[in-house]
Amino acid sequence: MREKAKPAGRPVQAYLFADPVSHTLSPVMHNAAFAACGLAGEYSARWVSAAELGQALASLRVEGVLGANLTIPHKETAVAYMDSLSGAARTIGAINTVINVGGQLHGDNTDAPGLAAALSDAGDAGGPAVVLGAGGAARAAVYALRLRQREVFVVNRTPDRARSLTAALGGQALDRAAVSWEQVSLIVNASSAGLNDPDQTPLLDFDFAALPPSALVYDMVYKPAETRMMREARAAGLRAENGLGMLAQQARLAFIAWTGCEIGIKVFLDALRLHGLDRGAPL
Numbered sequence: 082m083r084e085k086a087k088p089a090g091r092p093v094q095a096y097l098f099a100d101p102v103s104h105t106l107s108p109v110m111h112n113a114a115f116a117a118c119g120l121a122g123e124y125s126a127r128w129v130s131a132a133e134l135g136q137a138l139a140s141l142r143v144e145g146v147l148g149a150n151l152t153i154p155h156k157e158t159a160v161a162y163m164d165s166l167s168g169a170a171r172t173i174g175a176i177n178t179v180i181n182v183g184g185q186l187h188g189d190n191t192d193a194p195g196l197a198a199a200l201s202d203a204g205d206a207g208g209p210a211v212v213l214g215a216g217g218a219a220r221a222a223v224y225a226l227r228l229r230q231r232e233v234f235v236v237n238r239t240p241d242r243a244r245s246l247t248a249a250l251g252g253q254a255l256d257r258a259a260v261s262w263e264q265v266s267l268i269v270n271a272s273s274a275g276l277n278d279p280d281q282t283p284l285l286d287f288d289f290a291a292l293p294p295s296a297l298v299y300d301m302v303y304k305p306a307e308t309r310m311m312r313e314a315r316a317a318g319l320r321a322e323n324g325l326g327m328l329a330q331q332a333r334l335a336f337i338a339w340t341g342c343e344i345g346i347k348v349f350l351d352a353l354r355l356h357g358l359d360r361g362a363p364l
């Protein structure tokens with residue numbers, strides 16, 4: 082089902098549709114990947130409002146266009162415009178990658194396998210996991226963890242949203258006080274707490290020493306590179322990593338789906354590093 086990009090001739094195109102698009106690093110990752118694969122291709126970000134989404138998606142159905150990535154606020158609304166969906170996209174109810182397959186639009190969600198790959202790269206050893214948040218990123222996280230038979234607890238500021246999420250995707254919605262933290266081997270922050278704000282944390286007044294010393298704290302937020310949650314987890318002796326690995330992995334999986342070029346993660350991480358982003362200072 083995958084169309085291979087052509088190595089020469091008119092450059093193939095891929096896009097990011099978002100509103101707003103400012104400060105996105107997707108073009109630097111994908112354009113580095115085109116170069117590394119020896120493909121004539123261009124990835125560009127387009128500011129697409131909710132009202133323009135249908136038209137923007139229709140414009141992908143032409144030869145020479147590989148597809149698009151979608152981000153805020155299009156991941157859920159775009160589902161209705163797809164001709165087919167991957168199992169992950171259908172279950173999560175959101176797509177971040179559109180693939181133009183001979184004029185038919187296939188919707189996929191590479192956030193979920195991207196997170197799984199990033200957790201594995203970060204040394205996640207399995208075991209019970211707590212997901213913080215109940216939006217689209219949390220849905221992808223719960224899907225990825227449940228697919229791997231993990232025990233998952235969802236803690237969210239608005240408990241009703243956590244309950245709706247677990248009713249649809251599995252896992253158990255819990256209040257923070259009801260979690261047996263001493264048994265938790267992974268915390269994933271899939272909330273937007275801490276995004277662009279070094280003083281914010283989804284776990285205020287929390288004792289990270291309640292977790293086993295081998296636990297991993299994975300924050301999907303990557304700006305700042307060391308979030309308050311990561312800093313506090315590290316101060317308690319835990320391993321902590323930001324969401325840059327997930328960002329790179331979801332991009333890599335989208336790129337492979339578009340081009341068939343099985344490129345390694347290093348190209349994506351190096352492109353991010355060149356633009357001043359890294360996975361956070363080591364312990």
Ligand SMILES: NC(=O)c1ccc[n+]([C@@H]2O[C@H](COP(=O)([O-])OP(=O)(O)OC[C@H]3O[C@@H](n4cnc5c(N)ncnc54)[C@H](OP(=O)(O)O)[C@@H]3O)[C@@H](O)[C@H]2O)c1
Nearest residue numbers: 214215216217218238239271272273274276301324327328
């Ligand atoms: N690294 C990556 O590749 C990657 C990929 C996708 C997303 N992300 C990041 O993941 C985060 C969530 O994205 P999303 O699309 O799921 O957003 P979303 O749908 O808007 O959901 C945001 C979630 O965060 C919670 N929240 C917001 N502020 C909070 C606070 N101060 N304290 C506690 N909880 C708070 C919300 O709780 P309520 O339900 O109570 O409102 C909600 O559950 C964002 O920071 C995004 O940048 C990273």
